Amino acid sequence: MSPPSPILDVAQSSKKGIHYMDRIMGGLLSEFSSEFGCSEMAEDKRFEQFAAYLVTRRHYSESAFDPSDLVTGGGHDTGIDAIAIVVNNNLVTDVDEIDELLEANKYLEVTFVFVQAERTEGFSAAKIGTFGYAVKDFFGQGKLKRNESIDNSAEIMTKIFNLSGKFARGNPSCYMYYVTTGKWQAEHDLVARYTTEVDELLSTNNFSIVDFIPVGADLIQKLYNQTKNKISREFIFAQRTVIPDIANVSEAHLGFLSATEFLKLVCDDNNEIIKSLFYENVRDWQGYNNINTEIRETLSAEGRDRFVLMNNGVTIIAGSLHTTGHRFTMGNFQIVNGCQTSHVLYDNRQLLTEAVRIPLRIICTQDEAVIESVITATNRQTEVKQDQFFALREFAKKLESYFKTFDGGHQLYYERRTHQYDGQPFEKTRIITHPNLVRSVGAMFLAEPHRTTRTYRLLSAKVGKDIFADGDRLEPYYVSAFALYKLEYLFRNGTIPVQFKPARYHLLLLARLIMDAGRLPKMNAHEMGRRCDAMIEILWDKPDGTFVEATEVLKEIVSGNLARDHVRREPVTDAILARYGHGKGGTA
Secondary structure, rough: OOOOOOEEEEOOOOOOOOOOHHHHHHHHHHHHHHHHHOOOOHHHHHHHHHHHHHHHOOOOOOOOOOOHHOOOOOOOOOOOOOOEEOHHHHEEOOHHHHHHHHHHHHOOEEEEEEEEEEEEOOHHHHHHHHHHHHHHHHOOOOOOOOOOHHHHHHHHHHHHHHHHHHHHOOOOOOEEEEEEOOOOOOOHHHHHHHHHHEEEEEEOOOOOOOEEEEEOOOHHHOOOOHHHHOOEEEEOOEEEEEOOOOOOEEEEEEEEEEEHHHHHHEEEOOOOOOHHHOOOOOOOOOOOOOOHHHHHHHOOOOHHHHHHOOOOOEEEEEEEEEEOOOOEEEEEEEEEEEEHHHHHHHHHHHHHHOOEEEEEEEEEEOHHHHHHHHHHHOOOOOOOOHHHHHHHHHHHHHHHHOOOOOOOOHHHHHOOOOOOOOOOOOOOHEEEEHHHHHHHHHHHHHHHHHHOOOOOOHHHHHHHOEEEOOOOOHHHHHHHHHHHHHHHHHHOOOOOOOHHHHOOOOOOHHHHHHHHOOOOOOOHHHHHHHHEEEEEHHHHHOOHHHHHHHHHHHHHHOOOOOOOHOOOOHHHHHHHHHHHOOOOOOOO
């Protein structure tokens, strides 16, 4: 039997070439489209989102993000189909987020990712040139006519470079991905063309790294599989002792591992650190503060062999562990303590020798109680904000379980711990992250939509107090999550114009007031549960009308000015509240 023939879309032929997608690629795109709720979109638009998601995941450790926020394709896209800007491991789509990240971290670590996506059999030197020129124009004088998406990304870029004094770990990185459904064969002319583009960007001295990555069908399939598979590593762990039996722990080991061997655990095939390994480490990478500077100085000194005596070491929790002599195969693992040590070792890997060893503790368990007790205990050694431990609290677990009680199209998944739903066979758009739930609850039930970006820290400080407190009714949290889910869906399908996106949280407040304009009882009151049940019914039955009405009201309040700096101000919140008979200061 002859192999299945490729699926060719020859309905249109243009300068991009004949559209080409074989059955395997078509299957991957179909699966992705189902997971991200974009199956009804045109194939070229879905492929742009697909490409943007796959390559962004190489630089951004979170899995629950909407790739439609990254796509720039359309009129006046300058030749760029998607842009991702990652700052301090946060995917930034709004310029206001930069100030918030700088306030929280005191430094900026920046990666720019550009995507050109084509459903073609091969790669084009002309297309590489167009793509490269567009990226140079993005960072340069901006002579090309830009659409709103490109303008928004350029505004973020300008803000970042205006704060270049905060580039604590070097200048930004720049990656250009040219993605096609064909096969990359590294033809001389193509390599020479993209090398020229890379060299010209490097010559500006604005970047620490500039790389051009051609992505063909084989690499697309590999990248897609990586988004589905848990990380597994094989390494030699000779200097260790087995910890005696512990209830609900399959096995545990304590010992010393060479730093060079340890880096094999935390680096990917491109020799870049895998940030997603540290999602349970609530402190995250802090840059070169006093402690991390001391660790670096220890590695630079002649006594680097004493590193093992001076470092607290690393704790790893593994979902699976197989040992054969000194050879370990570890799967589905996370570094729950040792994020700072790992990053300093990675940054200074040129200084490492076999004499540099680290204390290492490996715990193999799938018991949630054990995992959470280890995370809490190992992260109490330095100051950690209480909101960062929220995922371990009973209220967070109740929310997670409550969201799952709803069936079919009404079910959502509260992601109290990052990556906990990786590889699960459901729409990724139904995953509600903790920060987004904080924002939506703050907007709808605290009437503070103006605090969801630039001053988000003031809103998150209320977690465990005014919101997400033990004893709160669970219904307001589901209302907020489902309202956000439906609003984002209406943005994706075009029912609500994307121009309203900067005001998405003001729209949530308006939607709540349209559904129930009365003053709200306390979050733990039975009356709150009853009134939220009524809102849930409205959101299930006729969310479109509610949100369309909200956009009309908002447009009237702001006199048609939907510019981010105008619509996100507190006076707009006050005007919304006043329209429904509430004075300044909230609705509770």
